Amino acid sequence: MVPTQRALLRLLALTMCFIFHAATANAGTIDENINAAVASVTGPFVSFIFSSFPGTNFPWIVLWLIIAATIFTIYFGFIQIRGFGLAIALVKGDYSKPEEAGEVSHFQALTTALSGTVGLGNIAGVAVAISIGGPGATFWMIMAGLMGMASKFTECTLGVKYRNEYPDGTVSGGPMYYLSKGLAEKGLAPLGRVLAVIFAIFCILGSFGGGNMFQANQMHAQVVNVTGGDASYLNGQGWLTGLVMAALVFSVIVGGIKSIARFAERIVPIMALIYLAAGLAILIREYQQIPQALSEIVEGAFTGLGVAGGMVGALIQGFRRAAFSNEAGVGSASIAHAAVRTNEPVTEGFVSLLEPFIDTVVICTMTALVINVSGVLQSDPQTGLYIWNAASGHIATADNLTGVELTSRAFATAFDWFPYVLAVAVILFAFSTMISWSYYGLKAWTYLFGEGKNIELTYKVLFCVFVIIGAAMNLSAVIDFADAAIFAMALINIIGLYILMPVVKREMNSYLARIKSGEVRKTKA
């Protein structure tokens, strides 16, 4: 007990030193110093994950995801299309038994998992993809979303099948458990243990990166944006926004103040609906632009429309941002889905395939279409090609915006009050995603270090520190680290999925056969 507490104090002291050092060293703002310090640590990790095939600029990790999604799609016979109706019936509770009422329902597991995935990836990430990869990135993003449904199906089925149930009735599931238990069944116990440990390490990093720093960073960007932009007091003071957010996150995950989490998470679906409704209103208003936007999306997917990198650039950006947004193949969602109470693991697999659909095919596409029709991307009227701003590495945009500010500007072309609504949405999305990821990270942390009050507290405090760091850093450095950590999870997770996919297929075939024979019947007429 005492040594852990002392270690914790030392950690806190170090962090404070780090922040003070960053604050006082050299010239430059606190934010600039935090940025430089962190970038020097994460750089090698990022460049390893995103290294390209020799002689090309195609990152191998993107190909890894594409191949996996394609293999799962074919191996399970286009389950995302065949199983779509069944997935909806399961979520509606058509197959739920009344005597099991009161257990976690499919609907609850899906919405909780969604509150973790629907976040700034859907708003800011899409803007990044389009400003770097052009409108064509949208096409590849949708493709990635559709194919990712099969990856999600696989990992969530396994998450339920190999979860741990403790005598007190609580459950823990996710890649750590199916990697270690599933591979042991196949006679690969040592490999399974190694993969599970590596996955847990990457999951902790991912919870600090994509599930935390990226969210904090883009939340801060939008807060600055609506409080006066460059003239805002908060401009360049990301650590301050981060501190406030960290305090809120701290009060929920350490203080156990559930009401805040509950409030935020109840509002999230409403905000998502407002966001979609506003997007739809813009599309209806600009309906004449839609055929043009669609043709640019399709044409850009194969030519790039003058964007540096052409088709490959669009494809890489599309897949990167889709994977980041819907987390298919990453393994994180199977931690949330594993809590559902069912004797049929594959039912949760079916339900989970709706997640990339809602997240990417619906919400991300809405963001993409709004950006495309709003005209915030600058193109050359003569050639119809986009103007490339080489200095900042993306398509020229009004005021050279990217990320959440670009999305905000696109919505503002139709509704000038929308940035304020978006700021509220962004804060809530960021918050609920952070809370979800803090849980994923904690599960990985306790898998490695065991359960215990101080062990858990150490992780939670670290998590809050990263909120501050993320808000203070600049976008591209944060995005690179966030992506690298998430993709590193996918790297390990997918190895396990390949080895275990026959298990999922057996479960799937058996369940579908029993539905056909009438052994599994709807409980509602």
Added chain:
Amino acid sequence: MPQSLFLVAYDGTETQVVDAAIRFAKRQGAALFVVHVLEWSPYSFLTQEELAQRHKVRQAELAKAEEVVMRPLLAKIREEGVTAEGIVRHGNPADVIVALAKEKGAELILGGRSNRLSDRVFGGVASGLAQSSPIPVMIIP
């Protein structure tokens, strides 16, 4: 002819419903089946931690309702010489009561009515039963 069965919808407070049910059951020679519903919607939102602990929490809720509500109540009814069974279940009260009435082949549902303002305005369990029950419903005021 088999014994008739009356279903008693009991929310844990309405003793007048139980008293009436015992009276009618004695007069008709019927058995009672008591249903106590813990309100629960499969569409409510749960946080990650609640998700992981739900099974445990549910077991605790059922055990508590069984011990505090159901067991003493069944003992009281049986003391009066009336045959009684009972069940505690999660769900939407009206739906659960109607489904169980059908399943058990009950002839009559006995229930109370709530005086809560929201139930008066929007209709509580009693009006839900009145609308969806396929068998007679008796409301004991």
